Amino acid sequence: MAPEEWGRFVQSYVGRPEDFETWAWKKLKIPEEMLYIAPYEPPPRQVNGDFLCTYHGCFNVYKNKQGRENHFNVAHLGFRAQCPDCNTVLMNQSSLPRHKRDNCTMRKKAQ
Known part of the structure; x- marks a missing residue:
């Protein structure tokens, strides 16, 4: 959605501010189960000092947190x-x- 479209969408809401999120999810037809996806939290450092990738089926190990985060962002999220x-x-x-x-x-x- 372009910024202008988002602006019009937000301005079209006439309810209470605390009900905006529920209204927006319904109006945008976003499935309710999407509300319950946990945010990504990187795992803590391992006892041996390594940082493990937690993506399902990925067994990459990194010596520093930045290396693991770069890997996760590029390999699993597709950031470029x-x-x-x-x-x-x-x-x-x-x-x-x-x-x-x-x-x-x-x-x-x-x-």
């Missing part, structure tokens, strides 16, 4: 970053400075 100069798709946002410095085709053409 895009170079604004050449539109190359990168694994994560932290790869962007190195890409721009070493690999960006648009920057190399400009030099």
